[in-house]
Amino acid sequence: MSQMLDAQARENGTxxxxxxxxxxxxxxxxxxxxxxxxxPGSIKAGPEDDEMYVVDALNKVPFGEQGSPPFRYRYEGPHNPAVQPNAQGYFDHLRPEERAFSAATMYATVRRALEIWEDYFGKKIPWIWSNEVPKLLLIPLVNFKNAVSSPAGYLEFGFPDGDNTDIPHCRNFDVLVHELGHQIKYAVIGIPDRPTYEYHGHHEAFGDLVAIVASLHFNTVVDHLLNNTFGDLFSVNELSRVGDLKAGRSIRLAFNNEKFSRLITEPHLLSLPFTGGAFDILVEIFQRNLIERNLISQELGDLSFNSTVGQQHEIREQFKRFYQGKEAEFKDALLDARDKFGKLMATAWLNTDKENLHYGKVLGNILEADRQLYNGKYEDTIRSSFDWRGITTETMLEPLQFQIHVVDELVTV
Known part of the structure; x- marks a missing residue:
């Protein structure tokens, strides 16, 4: 979301x-x-608006399992009363210890992330299933170990490790936005008749990248990230850890050394080299901003991109020296990189065909988007970020039969 629209939401939003x-x-x-x-006042109890609604279902098992109420036009199973706004039309009066908080924060996360990405896509995102059901159904607290995004028009979320005393997935921003990312991909790219392995790998990468960019719209995330890394983002940090869980675990790492292999077909593992290459582009755009604004040296930028383990401490110390006293300038450079990268990926995805989707074709679309938006300024960065991972414009695997996307998000790497 552009910084201008972000300011507009703060002035007039709920x-x-x-x-x-x-x-x-x-x-x-x-x-x-x-x-x-x-x-304020336009979001109804639930919360609910014209495109989505939350139902806090009771004693529900996941859709498709025996005993789960059917989902057709609108959810009709047992549920708690709709969550009400306060007298001003806001929902920020709800406390984390209240069950109703989960319903409100799930809605807010999905709506916020959708607004961010509709801004980058430059248009409304129509749900792929809108002819069958009018609104996206959000169910926050289902007693199972999973987080599911269905092309039938719903998101239902459980708990890590299946423990319903733990922090539910619906309160985990990265996990929830990742699953929304699948709905966005269904709408923007579509579902092919015969998906390739790379379609499914890209499906996971798409969700991770949607979540990474959306997380950078929190001041707390940006400030914490920069204050802890000093701008050295080629590292394991809050941004590169996708889906932080308790005890230091995370679901996947966007900062990784994974390379494309035709022997890997599991979607989450196959996603890693694409996610890693795209993440490198984001960081490189940020570092080019820093160099162009005389905030770091060209030598430090080059060293950071090509660093070895033994150089990491010295790189971090150099970034610290440049960062101190220039905190606001570093933040502005990161927000600008965030928006450039978001627009770059959205433009590429709009031109991606659902049929015969291969990483090489998506890479070609990213290069074309760079030419369209930035006159090819980042071509070398884009190519180098993917080339060493074995992803070129010729990269592809064999097709496979389509399966409905149901994800166990607790894949650790």
Whole structure:
């Protein structure tokens, strides 16, 4: 979302509370106020708006399992009363210890991330299933170990490790936005008749990248990230750890050394080299901003991109020297890189064909988007970020039969 539209939401929007990272991560113990870009009073109890609604279902098993109420036009199983806004039309009065908080924060996370990416795509994102059901159904607290995004028009979320006393997935920003990313991909790219392995790998990468960019719209995330890394983002940090869980675990790492292999067909593992290559582009755009604004040296930027393990401490110390006293300038450079990268990926994805989708074709679309948006300024960066991972414009695997996307998000790497 552009910084201008972000400011517009703060001025005229409806307040909610969201944890931008898992609350067990130091520095993120408290939720943050966010502004949904809809005026107070326009979001109904539920919460519900014209495109989505939350149902806090009771004693529900996952859809498709025996005993689960059917989902057709609108969910009709047992559920708690709809969550009400306060007298001002806001939902930020709800406390984390209340069950209703989960319903409100799930809605706010999905709506906020959708607004961010509709801005990058430059248009409304129509749900792929809208002819059958009018609104996206959000179910926050289902007693199972999973987080599911279905092309039938719903998101239903459980708990890590199946423990319903733990922090539910619906309060984990990265996990929830990753699953929304699947809905966005269904709408923007579509579902092919015969998906390739890379379609499914890209499906996971798409969700991770949607979540990474959305997380950079929290001041707490950006400030914490820069204050802890000093701008050295080629590292394991809050941004590169996708889906932080308790006890230092995370679901996947965007900062990785994974390379494309025709022997890997499991979607989450196959996603890693594509996610890693795209993440490198984001960081490189940020570092080029720093260099062009005389905030770091060209030598440090080159060293950071090609560093070895033994050089990492010295690189971090150099970044620290440049960062101190220039904190606001570094932040502005990162927000600009965030928006350039978001627009780059959205433009590429709009031109991606669902049929015969291969990483090489998506890479070609990224290069074309760079030419269209930035006159090819980042071509070398884009190519180098993917080439060493074995992803070129010729990269492809064999097709396979389509399976409906149901994800166990707790794949660790």
């Amino acid at each position: 307040k909610f509370l969201i944890y931008p990272q898992n609350r067990t991560v130091p520095g993120f113990e408290n939720p943050e106020v966010v502004y949904i870009n809809l005026p």
